[in-house]
Amino acid sequence: MNGTGARLAAEGIQVRFGGLTVISGVSLTLEKGEILGLIGPNGAGKTTFVNVLSGFQRPNAGQVRLGAQDVTPWKPAQRARAGLVRTFQAVRLFGGLTVLENVEIAALAQGLPRAEARQRAMDTLRDLELAPHTAAIASSLPYGLERRVGIARALVMAPDFILLDEPAAGLNEAEGDELLASIRAIRDRHGCGVLLIEHNMRIVFGLCDRVHVLRSGATIAEGTPDHVRAQPEVRQAYLGEGER
Amino acid sequence: MRNDPTHSWQGIVWTFLVLGIPVAVAALLLAATGPVLSRVVTDALIKLTMVVGLYIFIGNSGIFSFGHAAFIVVGSYASAWMTIPPTFKKVILPGLPAFMQSIHLDPFTGGLVGVLLAVVLAFVIGLALMRLAGIAASIASFAFFSVIVVIYNNWTGWTKGTASLVGLPVYAGPKLALAAALIAMLLALLFQYSRYGLLLRATREDAVAARAAGVEVERMRLIAFVVSAAVVAAGGVLQGHFNGALTTTANVHLNLTFLILAMLVVGGMRSLAGAVIGVAILAFVAELLRQLERGWQIGDVTITAPSGLGQVGLGIVMLVVLISRPQGLTKGREIPMPGWLSRRERQGDANLIESTQNAR
Numbered sequence: 088m089n090g091t092g093a094r095l096a097a098e099g100i101q102v103r104f105g106g107l108t109v110i111s112g113v114s115l116t117l118e119k120g121e122i123l124g125l126i127g128p129n130g131a132g133k134t135t136f137v138n139v140l141s142g143f144q145r146p147n148a149g150q151v152r153l154g155a156q157d158v159t160p161w162k163p164a165q166r167a168r169a170g171l172v173r174t175f176q177a178v179r180l181f182g183g184l185t186v187l188e189n190v191e192i193a194a195l196a197q198g199l200p201r202a203e204a205r206q207r208a209m210d211t212l213r214d215l216e217l218a219p220h221t222a223a224i225a226s227s228l229p230y231g232l233e234r235r236v237g238i239a240r241a242l243v244m245a246p247d248f249i250l251l252d253e254p255a256a257g258l259n260e261a262e263g264d265e266l267l268a269s270i271r272a273i274r275d276r277h278g279c280g281v282l283l284i285e286h287n288m289r290i291v292f293g294l295c296d297r298v299h300v301l302r303s304g305a306t307i308a309e310g311t312p313d314h315v316r317a318q319p320e321v322r323q324a325y326l327g328e329g330e331r
Numbered sequence: 332m333r334n335d336p337t338h339s340w341q342g343i344v345w346t347f348l349v350l351g352i353p354v355a356v357a358a359l360l361l362a363a364t365g366p367v368l369s370r371v372v373t374d375a376l377i378k379l380t381m382v383v384g385l386y387i388f389i390g391n392s393g394i395f396s397f398g399h400a401a402f403i404v405v406g407s408y409a410s411a412w413m414t415i416p417p418t419f420k421k422v423i424l425p426g427l428p429a430f431m432q433s434i435h436l437d438p439f440t441g442g443l444v445g446v447l448l449a450v451v452l453a454f455v456i457g458l459a460l461m462r463l464a465g466i467a468a469s470i471a472s473f474a475f476f477s478v479i480v481v482i483y484n485n486w487t488g489w490t491k492g493t494a495s496l497v498g499l500p501v502y503a504g505p506k507l508a509l510a511a512a513l514i515a516m517l518l519a520l521l522f523q524y525s526r527y528g529l530l531l532r533a534t535r536e537d538a539v540a541a542r543a544a545g546v547e548v549e550r551m552r553l554i555a556f557v558v559s560a561a562v563v564a565a566g567g568v569l570q571g572h573f574n575g576a577l578t579t580t581a582n583v584h585l586n587l588t589f590l591i592l593a594m595l596v597v598g599g600m601r602s603l604a605g606a607v608i609g610v611a612i613l614a615f616v617a618e619l620l621r622q623l624e625r626g627w628q629i630g631d632v633t634i635t636a637p638s639g640l641g642q643v644g645l646g647i648v649m650l651v652v653l654i655s656r657p658q659g660l661t662k663g664r665e666i667p668m669p670g671w672l673s674r675r676e677r678q679g680d681a682n683l684i685e686s687t688q689n690a691r
Contacts, residue, residue, distance in 0.1 A: 141543065167545035175543070181536035188338070192533040195526050196545035240544060 093119045093154065095171065095248045095280060100139055100149035102132070102304075109135050110146075110304040117248055117280040122270070124295035124312075125284045128324060131301040133284045134176065137250050140282070141173040142166045153248075168197055170247035176256055176284075178237040182226035186217060186236050189225050193240045211243040214276075215269070231262045238266075242273060248280040249273075255285060263287065267294055292316060300324075336668040337603075343520045345668045350607045351513050354379070357611075362505035369505050375614035376508035377569045379607065381587075382594045383515040384562030386606040388555045389595060390519075391528055393535030394464060396556075398456075398472030399563045400588040401479035404579070405452055406445035406564030407571035408483060408490055413441030414572075415498045423498060426488020438502050442568040449564030453557045461552040464538060476588065484579045493580035503573035511569055515562045519603050527554050586642070590617075593649045599659025604666050609659065613645060620644040 095117040102110040110132045117123050125133050138144035140151055142163035151159050153171055161169070181189050190211055194204035212218050215235050220228065225236060234254060241249055251270065255263035267290050274281050285291050291298060292312040300308040300321050308318040315321055336342025358376055362369040385399050412420075412427070413436040420432050436444065456475055463471050483490045490496060522528045531551040534541040538548050571577050590613070598609020623636035652660060 143539070143542075163542040164545050164547050167543055173543055175540065179537045179540035179543075181533050181540065183536050184532060185338075188529065188533075192529060192541070192546065193544035195530060196541075196547075201526060240540075244545060 093247075094152075095140070095282075096150075096152045097136075097140060098150045098152070100136065100146045100151070102135055102139060102144060103147050108304060110139070110301075112149075113301065113304070113306050114149075115299055115306075115309075117282055119247060119280045120274065120278050121297065122274055122281045122283060122295045124291040124298040125282055125301065126286075126288075126291055126298060127301035130303070132304040133301055134252055135304075136301070137173060137252050137282070137284065140250055141171065164196070167244060170245070171250075172241045172244050172246035172248070173250040174237050174241050174252055174254060176252040178233050180225040180228075180233060180236055180240070182224075184225055185221065186212065186223050186225055186228070187221040189236055190239050190243045194243045197244055208239075208243055211239045215239045215242070231258055231266075234258065234266065238269075238273075242277065245277070246279050248282070250282045252284050253286065254283070255287065255290070263290070270294065336665055337520065337523050340524065342665075342668055343524050346603060346665050347517055347520055349666050350604060351516060354512065354516075354607060354611075355509060358505060358509050371614075371618050373503065373505045373508045373573055375610060376505065376512045377503070377566050377573060378591060378594065378614060379512040379610040380508070380515045380569065381563050381566035381591050382606045382610050383512065383519050383603065384559050384564075384566060385591055385595055386559075386600065386603060387519050387522055387562060388559035390601050390603075390606070391523065391531040391535065391555055392552050394552070395469045395592075396472040397469055397588060397592070398460075398474075398476040399560065399591075400584045401476045402449040402453060402560040402564040403567030403570070403587065404479055404483050404584055406442075406449045406567040407577055408445075408496070409448045410438075410441045410445035410568040411496055411499050411571055411577055412489070413444050414438055414500050419498045423496070424489065424491065431489075438500055438572060442565065442572070445568045446561050446564045449560045449567075450557055453560030454553070457553045457556040457560075461549045461556060476584075480579060480584055490577075490579065493578065495580075496577040497575065499571050499575050499577065501572060501575040503569045508569055508573070511565060515565070516603060516607070518558070518562060519606075522555070522558055523603070527551055531555050590645065593645055596659060597649055597652045599656075599661035599663045601658070601663030602661050602665045605659045605661040605663060608661060612660070613648065616644060616648055617641055 097113065097115045100110055100113045101108070113136060125136065127133055135144055139146050142161055142165070146159070150157055153166070153169060158166055158169065158171070181192065187205070187208055190208040191204050194207045195201070199207065209218070209221070212221055215238065217232065217235055217239060220232060225233070228236065238251070238254060254270070255266050258266060267285070270281060270283065271294060273279070283291070283295060295312060297310060298312050298315040299306065300315060302324045307320045307324060308315045336345050358372050362372045381403065385396065388394070388396055388399070412431055413434055417433050417435050420427065424432070460468060460471055460475065484492050486492070530541070530546050533544065533546055534548045534551055541548055594609040594613045595606055596609070597613055598607065599605025620636065620641040623634065624638050624640055626633045626635040656662065
């Protein structure tokens with residue numbers, strides 16, 4: 088662990104693309120050991136918000152804090168090394184490299200020595216039941232394995248906070264359930280805080296300790312799954328589309 | 332599954348030997364046949380040094396650089412300033428400041444100065460250039476090259492510009508060139524194997540994902556750029572002290588840029604094997620075409636190819652290879668290690684997995 092404190096906080100985040108306000112004044116906190124669902128209809132600004140948290144998008148206003156530290160000016164690599172790690176909706180593995188190298192690289196970038204980085208990569212791959220695939224070229228993997236390697240690459244960094252952008256996208260129901268169940272196991276084992284963007288309502292409400300609902304770049308509800316589910320705005324904006 | 336030997340140190344040794352021994356044997360045998368082939372071989376080995384230097388950056392970063400010949404220019408002229416005898420220097424470079432005219436270093440130290448100057452330049456330029464990627468980086472690298480060449484072209488007091496700067500001590504022969512090429516290859520392999528090499532290849536595959544994994548993308552590129560510039564400049568220094576003269580006339584460095592890039596691309600720009608094979612093939616083709624241009628006596632008939640065939644021929648070879656094998660002749664792979672050698676290494680990996688399982 089990197090010991091950067093027990094809370095990730097975003098305060099009054101605002102993002103504008105040209106004249107278009109994509110996120111307006113969203114605040115959110117994520118405690119260590121907590122699973123927070125970030126939901127909302129398409130275009131609500133969920134991925135942009137994750138980009139702000141991970142440093143890929145500079146907000147026009149607002150602050151991102153990691154523990155007591157203001158990390159708003161920090162670059163993605165610096166945040167990742169400080170324990171704030173993300174995955175991508177499109178996975179983005181290092182396609183021409185092996186599965187082991189994909190994970191090893193993330194460990195090396197933390198400054199670990201070669202042997203230790205490789206050992207930790209092996210451990211992480213084994214935890215995610217990827218040990219038989221270490222020598223495979225990442226671009227040759229089937230989709231489900233690819234997504235798991237993406238999570239292994241994030242976990243090997245021993246994050247305090249992990250931001251998962253639709254980790255189950257494109258998986259079938261059984262694969263998706265399995266992956267999301269493993270997220271709970273990851274939280275239990277590593278004690279990290281998890282921010283989960285996920286469309287499947289059944290899973291979000293079953294898995295998350297708290298849920299944060301965005302719509303058109305603004306917060307319309309937040310709280311426990313039961314509380315959020317009861318909000319009329321949420322039902323209208325999102326659940327009204329029909330539970331899947 | 333992939334059979335890439337360069338991720339273990341045994342594989343590094345293997346790759347070095349399997350490429351280095353044929354290069355050394357062929358070079359020494361050909362050089363022993365006489366002064367003509369000896370010159371051809373020396374020239375090819377110097378090109379090999381340059382191409383391997385270029386490969387260190389391009390192969391690992393995936394960024395195509397058109398600017399590396401600038402380090403050849405900078406390195407070779409600096410070495411010339413340091414090593415041309417002062418009495419001679421006063422005559423041919425009257426515009427040189429007095430303290431520069433009086434400097435006289437031995438060839439090794441002089442060459443080192445040339446390499447160091449290229450390293451400093453690569454670092455300073457790289458700070459800006461390495462923020463770019465893809466085609467923008469390539470074009471910027473070419474702009475950098477143009478700036479350097481135009482400066483040296485017009486800075487006649489120091490360089491004699493398009494006229495020839497002569498008087499460089501001629502010390503580079505086939506053995507020295509071979510040593511340089513082998514050292515360059517070893518350096519390339521060690522870089523490839525190092526953590527910097529691996530982290531840089533991650534940025535090549537996906538720079539955004541590399542940042543998310545905590546990799547300082549620009550820093551990794553800069554390290555490779557500087558190492559690469561040093562090796563390419565060393566090749567430039569040797570070339571200067573092989574020809575005994577330097578010039579900036581008639582696009583020599585532009586042609587050289589094209590030649591060393593073609594060598595790398597034809598062989599396959601993502602493996603050291605590609606760099607070596609590309610140089611071997613294109614050096615052979617270029618020499619063949621040069622002979623043809625000079626005229627080839629077969630019995631009573633002399634076949635003389637039109638001049639310029641060399642450049643055209645290189646272009647055609649490159650086109651054919653790029654169309655038929657876009658990844659180059661080696662497809663970017665190293666030469667696989669035979670099973671009996673790599674078994675031990677796989678055993679090592681297996682032990683690692685087993686030990687982690689037992690640890691649970």
